[in-house]
Amino acid sequence: METMYEARGLKKLYGGKPALNGVEFAVQPGRLVGLLGPNGAGKTTLLKISAGLLTPSAGEVRIAGQLPGPATKAMVSYLPDRMALPREQRAEDMVAFYKDFYTDFDGYKAGQMLADLKLDPRQRIGAMSKGTQEKLQLCLVMSRAAGLYLLDEPLGGVDPAAREYILSTILSNYSESAAVIISTHLIGDIEKALDEVIVLKDGAVLTHQSVDALREVNGKSVDEYFREVFKC
Amino acid sequence: MLTKLLKHDLRGTGRIMVPVWVGSTALAVLASIMSCFYRSYQWDDRHPLSILTDLFGLTAVLCMMALLLVCVFVCARRFYDLLGDAGYVYFTLPVKPWQHIAAKLVNAVIWTVGTILVMAVQMGLMSGPMNGAVTFSMDFYPGHPGWLALYCIEAVLLVLEGFAVGYLTLYLCMAIGAQWPQHRLLASVVTYFALSFSGQVLMMVTARLTFRHLTRIVDSVEISVQQNPLPTMAAAWGGILLILAAIGAILWAVTQYFIGKKLNLG
Numbered sequence: 001m002e003t004m005y006e007a008r009g010l011k012k013l014y015g016g017k018p019a020l021n022g023v024e025f026a027v028q029p030g031r032l033v034g035l036l037g038p039n040g041a042g043k044t045t046l047l048k049i050s051a052g053l054l055t056p057s058a059g060e061v062r063i064a065g066q067l068p069g070p071a072t073k074a075m076v077s078y079l080p081d082r083m084a085l086p087r088e089q090r091a092e093d094m095v096a097f098y099k100d101f102y103t104d105f106d107g108y109k110a111g112q113m114l115a116d117l118k119l120d121p122r123q124r125i126g127a128m129s130k131g132t133q134e135k136l137q138l139c140l141v142m143s144r145a146a147g148l149y150l151l152d153e154p155l156g157g158v159d160p161a162a163r164e165y166i167l168s169t170i171l172s173n174y175s176e177s178a179a180v181i182i183s184t185h186l187i188g189d190i191e192k193a194l195d196e197v198i199v200l201k202d203g204a205v206l207t208h209q210s211v212d213a214l215r216e217v218n219g220k221s222v223d224e225y226f227r228e229v230f231k232c
Numbered sequence: 233m234l235t236k237l238l239k240h241d242l243r244g245t246g247r248i249m250v251p252v253w254v255g256s257t258a259l260a261v262l263a264s265i266m267s268c269f270y271r272s273y274q275w276d277d278r279h280p281l282s283i284l285t286d287l288f289g290l291t292a293v294l295c296m297m298a299l300l301l302v303c304v305f306v307c308a309r310r311f312y313d314l315l316g317d318a319g320y321v322y323f324t325l326p327v328k329p330w331q332h333i334a335a336k337l338v339n340a341v342i343w344t345v346g347t348i349l350v351m352a353v354q355m356g357l358m359s360g361p362m363n364g365a366v367t368f369s370m371d372f373y374p375g376h377p378g379w380l381a382l383y384c385i386e387a388v389l390l391v392l393e394g395f396a397v398g399y400l401t402l403y404l405c406m407a408i409g410a411q412w413p414q415h416r417l418l419a420s421v422v423t424y425f426a427l428s429f430s431g432q433v434l435m436m437v438t439a440r441l442t443f444r445h446l447t448r449i450v451d452s453v454e455i456s457v458q459q460n461p462l463p464t465m466a467a468a469w470g471g472i473l474l475i476l477a478a479i480g481a482i483l484w485a486v487t488q489y490f491i492g493k494k495l496n497l498g
Contacts, residue, residue, distance in 0.1 A: 051324050053324065053497060069328075070233075071326070073324055073325060073326040080320040082320065084317045084321045086313070088244075088247070100239075101236060
């Protein structure tokens with residue numbers, strides 16, 4: 001099976017300061033990968049490069065064998081770490097917008113998710129609360145049958161009840177041919193669902209292994225491992 | 233994808249511009265009706281309705297003048313937003329950078345032309361039809377409908393190209409301004425003034441360096457205008473069109489470089 005995602009010698013400098021420093025790893029289809037690391041470790045930069053929003057200073061990212069561009073953007077569903085939807089639009093406008101641009105967007109599934117999360121399609125995005133906006137953004141991203149989901153802090157701003165729904169949505173929405181890379185600080189909430197973890201430290205990969213192997217080798221949960229490694 | 237982007241942009245801009253057009257045209261109609269009443273009843277200057285008529289007329293004229301400013305602001309704002317948080321949605325679409333620029337540019341030019349037409353309609357409403365200008369044009373080129381048509385096409389192209397180059401200048405300034413992590417709007421404004429200043433200096437230096445050649449060219453054009461006025465004028469306008477197209481191409485290429493290779497959404 002073709003590797004879904006591959007980062008080779010990835011470097012990104014911001015004004016001479018490295019945000020990523022030789023990141024290398026690969027993700028196979030059907031895997032749910034947790035991208036972990038403290039603030040400033042380079043998680044968001046890595047996801048932005050993968051989504052085609054940043055150009056790396058050195059190295060490359062390949063998605064299904066292709067460099068980031070319109071072809072990879074058609075198969076990548078990216079959730080940014082901030083509210084990016086135009087505030088003057090209504091939820092239903094954004095559903096129509098996604099349907100227009102992405103052939104893999106499922107309008108019916110989006111409608112179902114909006115109803116499950118009690119989101120009013122007629123409501124303007126600007127009039128929604130921060131948490132509701134984040135839910136809407138996640139609904140749109142997860143309503144695609146993408147090959148690769150890049151989710152940057154999808155659980156940060158939502159309440160615990162919605163968090164559970166979102167997690168089950170992430171788990172149920174991706175197929176065996178798709179991969180998910182999810183960046184989060186809420187490790188305890190997502191640990192059970194993860195297949196692999198990639199831990200970033202100072203822009204480099206500290207460890208990349210399966211969750212089971214990490215638990216077995218260290219004799220502790222991923223959450224505990226993270227707390228120990230990055231203890232202040 | 234370009235047509236989809238354009239459709240989305242036209243709709244987004246229309247949400248603001250159509251109500252503005254309707255509102256200002258309604259004001260122009262009202263001012264025109266008030267003016268008709270004023271002429272019919274010959275109110276005294278101190279009559280409250282006379283003052284009201286003046287106020288309506290003044291407001292309608294001010295609104296009409298503000299229309300173009302609003303249009304430029306709204307169209308420029310759409311590109312500025314593209315380089316902000318909304319860019320996380322737009323730049324992850326399966327679309328090439330040139331298509332983003334093209335969609336924004338075509339949208340801006342369409343709405344600007346539309347706004348000018350609406351302004352013309354409003355002027356017509358407030359002052360009556362301008363038969364004089366049409367008569368003048370037809371008298372000026374008797375027996376040369378072909379040249380008149382060519383001039384009209386060139387004039388229309390010049391106007392459209394002028395708008396496009398204007399917007400491309402704004403886009404480039406915003407793309408450069410977006411390279412700064414903070415105070416991006418200020419950086420864009422400073423870039424605009426720096427670009428304008430550099431452009432003027434470049435033109436002055438070029439004119440100075442090529443003064444002798446320019447004088448010769450102007451002289452030969454003057455002679456040619458006297459001998460063959462219509463073809464010479466058409467060629468001169470064509471030359472200006474080409475120069476504008478070259479400037480536009482440079483502005484587009486640099487903007488595309490910034491949003492393609494140096495994208496910085498903050």
